Amino acid sequence: MIIKYEDIKSLTEDELKWWLREIGEKPFRADQIRNRLFCGQVASFDEMEQLKPALREKLKESFRITSLTEVHRLESVDGTVKWLYETADGNHIETVLIPANGRYSVCVSTQVGCAQNCAFCRTAKMGFIRNLEAGEILEEIIRVNWYLKSINALSRDNKQATVTNIIFMGMGEPLNNLENVHRVCCTLHNQKLFNLGKDRMTVSTSGVVPKIKELVDRNTPCCLAVSLNSTNNEYRSSVMPVNKVWPIEKLLEAIDEYIRRTDKHVTFEFVLIQNITCTPQAAKELIRICAPRRVKVNAIVLNDGDDPTLHAPTPDEVERFLETVRAAEVQITIRNPRGRDILAACGQLAYKNKQGKTDANTESA
Numbered sequence: 001m002i003i004k005y006e007d008i009k010s011l012t013e014d015e016l017k018w019w020l021r022e023i024g025e026k027p028f029r030a031d032q033i034r035n036r037l038f039c040g041q042v043a044s045f046d047e048m049e050q051l052k053p054a055l056r057e058k059l060k061e062s063f064r065i066t067s068l069t070e071v072h073r074l075e076s077v078d079g080t081v082k083w084l085y086e087t088a089d090g091n092h093i094e095t096v097l098i099p100a101n102g103r104y105s106v107c108v109s110t111q112v113g114c115a116q117n118c119a120f121c122r123t124a125k126m127g128f129i130r131n132l133e134a135g136e137i138l139e140e141i142i143r144v145n146w147y148l149k150s151i152n153a154l155s156r157d158n159k160q161a162t163v164t165n166i167i168f169m170g171m172g173e174p175l176n177n178l179e180n181v182h183r184v185c186c187t188l189h190n191q192k193l194f195n196l197g198k199d200r201m202t203v204s205t206s207g208v209v210p211k212i213k214e215l216v217d218r219n220t221p222c223c224l225a226v227s228l229n230s231t232n233n234e235y236r237s238s239v240m241p242v243n244k245v246w247p248i249e250k251l252l253e254a255i256d257e258y259i260r261r262t263d264k265h266v267t268f269e270f271v272l273i274q275n276i277t278c279t280p281q282a283a284k285e286l287i288r289i290c291a292p293r294r295v296k297v298n299a300i301v302l303n304d305g306d307d308p309t310l311h312a313p314t315p316d317e318v319e320r321f322l323e324t325v326r327a328a329e330v331q332i333t334i335r336n337p338r339g340r341d342i343l344a345a346c347g348q349l350a351y352k353n354k355q356g357k358t359d360a361n362t363e364s365a
Protein backbone atom coordinates (compact mmCIF):
# COMPACT_ATOMS: atom_id res chain seq x y z
CA MET A 1 0.00 0.00 0.00
CA ILE A 2 1.29 3.44 -0.87
CA ILE A 3 1.16 6.13 1.81
CA LYS A 4 -1.42 8.47 0.26
CA TYR A 5 -1.63 11.10 2.93
CA GLU A 6 0.68 12.52 5.50
CA ASP A 7 0.17 11.49 9.11
CA ILE A 8 -1.34 14.54 10.84
CA LYS A 9 0.79 13.83 13.92
CA SER A 10 3.91 14.66 11.90
CA LEU A 11 2.89 18.32 11.62
CA THR A 12 4.15 20.95 14.03
CA GLU A 13 1.66 23.25 15.73
CA ASP A 14 2.58 26.05 13.29
CA GLU A 15 2.16 23.82 10.26
CA LEU A 16 -1.28 22.69 11.41
CA LYS A 17 -2.28 26.30 12.10
CA TRP A 18 -1.09 27.26 8.64
CA TRP A 19 -3.18 24.47 7.08
CA LEU A 20 -6.26 25.53 9.09
CA ARG A 21 -5.84 29.13 7.95
CA GLU A 22 -5.48 27.97 4.34
CA ILE A 23 -8.85 26.22 4.48
CA GLY A 24 -10.50 29.19 6.21
CA GLU A 25 -10.63 27.71 9.72
CA LYS A 26 -9.60 29.29 12.99
CA PRO A 27 -6.00 28.43 13.91
CA PHE A 28 -6.94 27.79 17.57
CA ARG A 29 -8.48 24.53 16.40
CA ALA A 30 -4.90 23.24 16.16
CA ASP A 31 -4.73 23.05 19.96
CA GLN A 32 -7.96 21.07 20.18
CA ILE A 33 -6.89 18.68 17.44
CA ARG A 34 -3.41 18.12 18.84
CA ASN A 35 -4.73 17.61 22.34
CA ARG A 36 -7.04 14.84 21.15
CA LEU A 37 -4.30 13.28 19.00
CA PHE A 38 -1.63 13.15 21.66
CA CYS A 39 -3.50 13.05 24.97
CA GLY A 40 -6.74 11.31 24.02
CA GLN A 41 -7.42 7.99 22.42
CA VAL A 42 -8.76 8.65 18.94
CA ALA A 43 -8.31 6.41 15.94
CA SER A 44 -10.54 8.36 13.53
CA PHE A 45 -11.33 12.02 12.90
CA ASP A 46 -15.02 11.25 13.53
CA GLU A 47 -14.19 10.76 17.19
CA MET A 48 -13.24 14.44 17.46
CA GLU A 49 -16.79 15.44 18.35
CA GLN A 50 -15.89 18.99 19.25
CA LEU A 51 -15.03 19.70 15.59
CA LYS A 52 -17.68 20.60 13.01
CA PRO A 53 -18.44 17.75 10.58
CA ALA A 54 -17.20 19.88 7.65
CA LEU A 55 -13.78 20.28 9.29
CA ARG A 56 -13.62 16.58 10.11
CA GLU A 57 -14.27 15.81 6.45
CA LYS A 58 -11.47 18.13 5.35
CA LEU A 59 -9.13 16.49 7.83
CA LYS A 60 -10.05 13.06 6.48
CA GLU A 61 -9.40 14.19 2.92
CA SER A 62 -5.97 15.53 3.79
CA PHE A 63 -4.41 13.38 6.50
CA ARG A 64 -3.98 9.97 8.03
CA ILE A 65 -4.71 9.89 11.76
CA THR A 66 -3.09 6.51 12.50
CA SER A 67 -0.15 4.89 10.78
CA LEU A 68 0.52 1.66 12.66
CA THR A 69 -1.35 -1.62 12.98
CA GLU A 70 -0.44 -3.96 15.81
CA VAL A 71 0.71 -7.31 14.42
CA HIS A 72 1.44 -8.77 17.82
CA ARG A 73 2.46 -7.98 21.36
CA LEU A 74 4.87 -10.09 23.44
CA GLU A 75 5.23 -9.89 27.20
CA SER A 76 8.45 -10.88 28.93
CA VAL A 77 8.61 -12.61 32.31
CA ASP A 78 10.37 -9.45 33.59
CA GLY A 79 7.48 -7.13 32.63
CA THR A 80 9.02 -5.82 29.40
CA VAL A 81 6.51 -5.62 26.55
CA LYS A 82 7.40 -5.63 22.86
CA TRP A 83 5.12 -4.73 19.95
CA LEU A 84 5.49 -5.55 16.30
CA TYR A 85 3.75 -2.95 14.13
CA GLU A 86 2.97 -2.84 10.45
CA THR A 87 3.25 0.57 8.84
CA ALA A 88 0.78 1.91 6.26
CA ASP A 89 3.14 0.86 3.45
CA GLY A 90 3.53 -2.70 4.77
CA ASN A 91 6.85 -2.39 6.61
CA HIS A 92 7.51 -3.63 10.13
CA ILE A 93 8.97 -2.02 13.23
CA GLU A 94 9.25 -2.87 16.91
CA THR A 95 8.65 -0.83 20.06
CA VAL A 96 9.58 -1.86 23.61
CA LEU A 97 8.09 -0.79 26.95
CA ILE A 98 10.42 -1.18 29.93
CA PRO A 99 8.69 -0.64 33.28
CA ALA A 100 11.08 -0.11 36.23
CA ASN A 101 10.65 1.49 39.66
CA GLY A 102 7.56 3.47 38.74
CA ARG A 103 9.07 4.63 35.46
CA TYR A 104 7.73 3.61 32.09
CA SER A 105 10.45 3.88 29.47
CA VAL A 106 9.68 3.37 25.84
CA CYS A 107 12.40 2.33 23.42
CA VAL A 108 11.31 3.63 20.03
CA SER A 109 12.38 2.73 16.52
CA THR A 110 13.28 5.69 14.31
CA GLN A 111 13.85 3.86 11.02
CA VAL A 112 12.64 0.71 9.30
CA GLY A 113 15.87 -1.30 9.49
CA CYS A 114 19.22 0.45 9.80
CA ALA A 115 22.09 1.36 7.50
CA GLN A 116 24.85 1.37 10.15
CA ASN A 117 25.57 -2.34 9.80
CA CYS A 118 27.05 -2.95 13.27
CA ALA A 119 28.30 -6.55 13.48
CA PHE A 120 26.67 -7.32 16.85
CA CYS A 121 23.22 -5.89 16.10
CA ARG A 122 20.31 -7.85 14.67
CA THR A 123 18.58 -4.81 13.16
CA ALA A 124 21.58 -4.45 10.84
CA LYS A 125 20.61 -7.69 9.12
CA MET A 126 17.40 -6.07 7.84
CA GLY A 127 19.36 -3.45 5.91
CA PHE A 128 17.91 0.04 5.62
CA ILE A 129 14.37 0.46 4.29
CA ARG A 130 13.30 4.01 5.16
CA ASN A 131 13.09 6.72 7.80
CA LEU A 132 10.01 6.74 10.02
CA GLU A 133 7.84 9.85 9.89
CA ALA A 134 7.55 11.91 13.09
CA GLY A 135 3.89 10.85 13.32
CA GLU A 136 4.84 7.18 13.15
CA ILE A 137 7.40 7.53 15.95
CA LEU A 138 4.92 9.48 18.08
CA GLU A 139 2.31 6.81 17.46
CA GLU A 140 4.67 4.18 18.92
CA ILE A 141 4.54 6.19 22.16
CA ILE A 142 0.83 7.04 22.01
CA ARG A 143 -0.01 3.36 21.60
CA VAL A 144 2.00 2.49 24.72
CA ASN A 145 -0.05 5.09 26.60
CA TRP A 146 -3.24 3.44 25.30
CA TYR A 147 -1.93 0.10 26.50
CA LEU A 148 -1.04 1.50 29.94
CA LYS A 149 -4.52 3.03 30.16
CA SER A 150 -6.09 -0.35 29.46
CA ILE A 151 -3.91 -1.93 32.18
CA ASN A 152 -4.82 0.89 34.59
CA ALA A 153 -8.48 0.24 33.97
CA LEU A 154 -7.93 -3.35 35.10
CA SER A 155 -5.91 -2.56 38.21
CA ARG A 156 -7.66 -1.85 41.48
CA ASP A 157 -5.32 0.84 42.82
CA ASN A 158 -6.48 3.25 40.10
CA LYS A 159 -2.95 4.56 39.48
CA GLN A 160 -2.67 6.39 36.16
CA ALA A 161 0.57 5.08 34.68
CA THR A 162 1.82 6.91 31.59
CA VAL A 163 5.03 6.90 29.62
CA THR A 164 7.72 8.78 31.58
CA ASN A 165 10.92 8.30 29.53
CA ILE A 166 11.77 7.86 25.88
CA ILE A 167 14.92 6.21 24.63
CA PHE A 168 15.66 6.48 20.92
CA MET A 169 17.44 3.12 20.93
CA GLY A 170 15.15 0.87 18.93
CA MET A 171 15.60 0.03 15.27
CA GLY A 172 17.59 2.56 13.28
CA GLU A 173 20.07 5.39 13.66
CA PRO A 174 18.11 8.36 15.10
CA LEU A 175 20.63 10.96 13.94
CA ASN A 176 20.19 9.81 10.34
CA ASN A 177 16.55 10.84 10.77
CA LEU A 178 17.23 13.98 12.76
CA GLU A 179 14.57 16.22 11.22
CA ASN A 180 11.83 13.84 12.36
CA VAL A 181 13.47 12.96 15.68
CA HIS A 182 13.69 16.71 16.41
CA ARG A 183 9.97 17.11 15.70
CA VAL A 184 9.18 14.17 17.96
CA CYS A 185 11.27 15.55 20.86
CA CYS A 186 9.62 18.98 20.53
CA THR A 187 6.12 17.44 20.65
CA LEU A 188 7.08 15.27 23.62
CA HIS A 189 8.57 18.30 25.40
CA ASN A 190 5.49 20.49 24.71
CA GLN A 191 3.92 21.35 28.07
CA LYS A 192 0.41 21.24 26.65
CA LEU A 193 0.96 17.72 25.32
CA PHE A 194 3.32 15.08 26.75
CA ASN A 195 5.23 17.56 28.92
CA LEU A 196 8.34 15.35 29.11
CA GLY A 197 11.46 17.09 30.42
CA LYS A 198 14.62 17.23 28.30
CA ASP A 199 16.35 14.80 30.64
CA ARG A 200 13.65 12.19 30.01
CA MET A 201 14.46 11.73 26.34
CA THR A 202 17.72 10.14 25.25
CA VAL A 203 18.86 10.00 21.66
CA SER A 204 21.45 7.29 21.08
CA THR A 205 23.84 7.43 18.14
CA SER A 206 26.43 5.11 16.70
CA GLY A 207 28.53 8.25 16.15
CA VAL A 208 27.26 10.30 13.21
CA VAL A 209 29.59 13.22 13.96
CA PRO A 210 28.10 16.08 11.87
CA LYS A 211 24.64 15.30 13.20
CA ILE A 212 25.85 15.58 16.81
CA LYS A 213 26.76 19.19 15.96
CA GLU A 214 23.38 19.70 14.29
CA LEU A 215 21.61 18.41 17.39
CA VAL A 216 23.27 21.19 19.38
CA ASP A 217 22.52 23.82 16.69
CA ARG A 218 18.86 22.83 16.68
CA ASN A 219 18.71 22.79 20.47
CA THR A 220 16.72 19.56 20.33
CA PRO A 221 15.24 18.92 23.79
CA CYS A 222 16.99 15.64 24.65
CA CYS A 223 20.06 14.04 26.17
CA LEU A 224 22.75 12.36 24.12
CA ALA A 225 24.09 8.82 24.38
CA VAL A 226 26.89 7.60 22.14
CA SER A 227 27.55 3.95 21.40
CA LEU A 228 31.29 4.02 21.92
CA ASN A 229 31.56 0.25 22.41
CA SER A 230 35.29 0.17 21.81
CA THR A 231 38.20 2.55 22.36
CA ASN A 232 40.29 1.00 19.64
CA ASN A 233 39.88 2.44 16.13
CA GLU A 234 40.89 -0.74 14.36
CA TYR A 235 38.42 -2.91 16.25
CA ARG A 236 35.66 -0.29 16.29
CA SER A 237 35.92 0.07 12.49
CA SER A 238 35.70 -3.70 12.08
CA VAL A 239 32.39 -3.95 14.00
CA MET A 240 30.96 -0.44 13.47
CA PRO A 241 31.55 0.76 9.88
CA VAL A 242 30.58 4.32 10.91
CA ASN A 243 34.02 4.49 12.58
CA LYS A 244 35.72 4.35 9.18
CA VAL A 245 34.10 7.68 8.33
CA TRP A 246 34.30 9.32 11.77
CA PRO A 247 37.02 7.67 13.88
CA ILE A 248 37.16 7.95 17.67
CA GLU A 249 39.19 11.22 17.68
CA LYS A 250 36.58 12.98 15.52
CA LEU A 251 33.80 11.54 17.66
CA LEU A 252 35.45 12.79 20.85
CA GLU A 253 35.90 16.26 19.33
CA ALA A 254 32.17 16.41 18.59
CA ILE A 255 31.34 15.13 22.08
CA ASP A 256 33.61 17.72 23.72
CA GLU A 257 31.92 20.44 21.69
CA TYR A 258 28.48 19.07 22.67
CA ILE A 259 29.41 19.11 26.38
CA ARG A 260 30.87 22.62 26.13
CA ARG A 261 27.91 24.11 24.27
CA THR A 262 25.05 22.34 26.10
CA ASP A 263 26.64 22.15 29.55
CA LYS A 264 25.31 18.60 29.79
CA HIS A 265 27.08 15.29 30.24
CA VAL A 266 27.13 12.58 27.57
CA THR A 267 26.48 8.88 28.21
CA PHE A 268 28.76 6.36 26.55
CA GLU A 269 27.15 3.04 25.83
CA PHE A 270 29.76 0.31 26.00
CA VAL A 271 28.90 -3.21 24.91
CA LEU A 272 30.91 -5.77 26.87
CA ILE A 273 32.22 -8.50 24.59
CA GLN A 274 34.29 -11.34 26.02
CA ASN A 275 38.06 -11.02 25.45
CA ILE A 276 37.54 -7.94 23.30
CA THR A 277 35.91 -4.99 25.03
CA CYS A 278 35.65 -6.60 28.47
CA THR A 279 39.37 -6.89 29.33
CA PRO A 280 41.62 -5.11 31.85
CA GLN A 281 43.33 -3.31 28.96
CA ALA A 282 39.99 -2.13 27.51
CA ALA A 283 38.97 -0.87 30.96
CA LYS A 284 42.21 1.15 31.18
CA GLU A 285 41.64 2.70 27.76
CA LEU A 286 38.06 3.52 28.65
CA ILE A 287 39.29 5.30 31.79
CA ARG A 288 41.80 7.28 29.71
CA ILE A 289 38.98 8.56 27.51
CA CYS A 290 36.39 9.15 30.23
CA ALA A 291 38.35 10.51 33.19
CA PRO A 292 38.95 13.97 31.71
CA ARG A 293 35.38 14.34 30.42
CA ARG A 294 31.87 14.92 31.79
CA VAL A 295 30.64 11.52 30.75
CA LYS A 296 28.95 8.54 32.29
CA VAL A 297 29.35 5.01 31.03
CA ASN A 298 26.47 2.65 30.58
CA ALA A 299 27.89 -0.84 30.11
CA ILE A 300 25.72 -3.38 28.30
CA VAL A 301 26.54 -7.08 28.39
CA LEU A 302 26.40 -8.39 24.82
CA ASN A 303 23.02 -9.88 24.00
CA ASP A 304 22.80 -12.79 21.62
CA GLY A 305 23.11 -11.58 18.07
CA ASP A 306 23.80 -13.35 14.83
CA ASP A 307 27.60 -13.21 14.97
CA PRO A 308 28.87 -16.57 16.33
CA THR A 309 32.36 -15.15 16.97
CA LEU A 310 31.16 -12.68 19.63
CA HIS A 311 30.38 -13.86 23.16
CA ALA A 312 29.11 -12.31 26.37
CA PRO A 313 31.65 -12.13 29.22
CA THR A 314 31.11 -14.11 32.43
CA PRO A 315 29.58 -12.28 35.44
CA ASP A 316 33.02 -12.33 37.10
CA GLU A 317 34.66 -10.70 34.09
CA VAL A 318 31.93 -8.04 34.05
CA GLU A 319 32.40 -7.38 37.77
CA ARG A 320 36.16 -6.98 37.40
CA PHE A 321 35.69 -4.58 34.50
CA LEU A 322 33.23 -2.45 36.49
CA GLU A 323 35.48 -2.44 39.56
CA THR A 324 38.50 -1.27 37.55
CA VAL A 325 36.56 1.58 35.97
CA ARG A 326 34.92 2.60 39.26
CA ALA A 327 38.28 2.60 41.04
CA ALA A 328 39.33 5.39 38.67
CA GLU A 329 36.23 7.35 39.72
CA VAL A 330 34.66 7.13 36.31
CA GLN A 331 30.88 6.79 36.67
CA ILE A 332 29.75 3.47 35.27
CA THR A 333 26.45 1.62 35.54
CA ILE A 334 25.46 -1.68 34.06
CA ARG A 335 22.28 -1.88 32.01
CA ASN A 336 20.15 -4.77 33.16
CA PRO A 337 19.18 -6.80 30.14
CA ARG A 338 15.41 -6.58 29.84
CA GLY A 339 13.12 -8.74 27.76
CA ARG A 340 15.78 -11.16 26.45
CA ASP A 341 13.21 -13.98 26.38
CA ILE A 342 11.14 -12.05 23.84
CA LEU A 343 14.17 -10.68 21.93
CA ALA A 344 13.45 -7.17 23.15
CA ALA A 345 16.90 -6.37 24.58
CA CYS A 346 19.53 -4.06 23.02
CA GLY A 347 20.50 -5.10 19.54
CA GLN A 348 17.79 -7.75 19.29
CA LEU A 349 15.08 -5.84 17.43
CA ALA A 350 14.50 -7.13 13.93
CA TYR A 351 11.67 -8.32 11.82
CA LYS A 352 11.77 -11.90 10.60
CA ASN A 353 9.54 -13.08 7.80
CA LYS A 354 7.88 -16.49 7.64
CA GLN A 355 11.00 -18.12 6.23
CA GLY A 356 12.93 -16.88 9.25
CA LYS A 357 14.94 -14.50 7.11
CA THR A 358 15.56 -11.14 8.72
CA ASP A 359 13.87 -8.81 6.32
CA ALA A 360 11.40 -6.00 6.78
CA ASN A 361 10.29 -5.81 3.20
CA THR A 362 8.21 -8.92 2.95
CA GLU A 363 4.85 -10.18 4.09
CA SER A 364 3.89 -10.06 7.74
CA ALA A 365 4.62 -12.86 10.21
Ligand code: SAH
Nearest residue numbers: 121169173204205206227269302303346347
Ligand atom coordinates in the same frame (compact mmCIF):
# COMPACT_ATOMS: atom_id res chain seq x y z
N1 SAH B 1 21.72 3.29 16.26
C1 SAH B 1 21.70 3.79 17.59
C2 SAH B 1 20.54 3.29 18.44
C3 SAH B 1 20.16 1.84 18.34
S1 SAH B 1 21.25 0.65 19.06
C4 SAH B 1 23.02 3.50 18.27
O1 SAH B 1 23.87 2.82 17.68
O2 SAH B 1 23.25 3.99 19.36
C5 SAH B 1 21.02 0.86 20.81
C6 SAH B 1 22.17 0.31 21.64
O3 SAH B 1 22.19 -1.12 21.61
C7 SAH B 1 23.54 0.76 21.17
O4 SAH B 1 24.30 1.27 22.24
C8 SAH B 1 24.18 -0.51 20.65
O5 SAH B 1 25.58 -0.47 20.76
C9 SAH B 1 23.54 -1.55 21.54
N2 SAH B 1 23.57 -2.90 20.99
C10 SAH B 1 23.43 -3.29 19.72
N3 SAH B 1 23.53 -4.63 19.60
C11 SAH B 1 23.72 -5.11 20.85
C12 SAH B 1 23.88 -6.42 21.40
N4 SAH B 1 23.85 -7.50 20.63
N5 SAH B 1 24.05 -6.53 22.73
C13 SAH B 1 24.06 -5.44 23.53
N6 SAH B 1 23.91 -4.20 23.07
C14 SAH B 1 23.75 -4.02 21.75
